Amino acid sequence: MIDSKSIQIILARQLASCIATPVLLVDAQNALIYYNEPAEAIFNQRFDETGEMPASEWTSRFTAVDDDRNPIPPKDRPMGRVLAECAPVSRTMWMRVSGGDWRHLNVTAFPLVGEKGQLFGAMSIFWAI
């Protein structure tokens, strides 16, 4: 038997792939497992080129600062907080990917919790301000 994704994660990706809202998905270990085409346009980075990335890799490749340009450590970014607190998080932040242009974003992230309370990961929706 292969190690497949949970149906909650599969359906989240399918939803993300069908909507115009930028979406980013992480698993319960904060590994980046998907971002959709509208997100690719903001990041100027195609998912097919990067593929899935462990937390350490994507949080260093995706640089985040607050509105005063202070760096935001991974644990304080929306996805890190959602996974730690298992509760929705919403904030503004500046982000750039692999040294590209800074983008000012409004981010809302929320946990993906199963029927028995298991945490499968988190989804964030975001848009440029």
Add this chain to the structure above:
Amino acid sequence: MNVTLWGTRGSLATPGAATARYGGNTSCVGVTGRDGTVLVLDAGTGIRGMGATIAASACRVDILLTHLHMDHIQGLGFFAPLFRPDLEVHIWGPVSSHISLRERLMRYLSPPLFPVSLRELPCMITLHEVPCGDVAIGEFRVTSALVCHPGPTVGYRIADTLGSVLTYLPDHEPALGSPVFPSLPLAWTSGGGLAAGANLLIHDSQYSAAEYPSHVGWGHSSFKDALAFATLSGVKHLVPFHHDPSHTDTDIDRMMKEAMAEMTPACRVTTALEGATFQI
């Protein structure tokens, strides 16, 4: 293991001359192991016939429900072994986020829908909520996982001690949200982990390719998508299952022929026929 199809129809029992060959009873599959372990996959109307075959010497039967839609539980109250006080009956089924399996089953197994309440059945019933990881049931290892179908629905992967695997996905729409299916790797496909490399895959094939676009999101697959899923999963033998109640035997023959002509699957394909048996 021996696998017998006791009910192959989806949605609604459909008796009559036009459906006599593929069968009119709703979903039920019997699995018997070399050491006598008996599994019943779903409790559609086909379970009544299977009940008559349970040996008087049997002391335990496990009923594995994929979900609680009527076509998968309607026969439960007519499964004669439930009325044997000496028999252990274990019922496995999915929970919802707020209502237990017992409460959900009792919505059907209680008056006015059924004259006997679940708690009044003479057999020794134990309920198990799934998915719950890998479990041993007699000589089988059973794995369950939620799959794409409206409401909490699981599929089952049943492995015997020799490594043979049966995967049961009677109500499953892995193509939902995919403009061209399959477009993603198996790990990203609903049911992929359950079906990978199975010796026998019993899979939803309710619609023709022409019918599917007007039924997207209903939780079922076309023949064509069932073949594509089987190919992606690397199964050895596919049994298209859960026939639509509006399809006659002639319709099913035609749909199968059309899908096979288009797909040329790598695995063996045998359309589900009530009464058919498979040894794997």
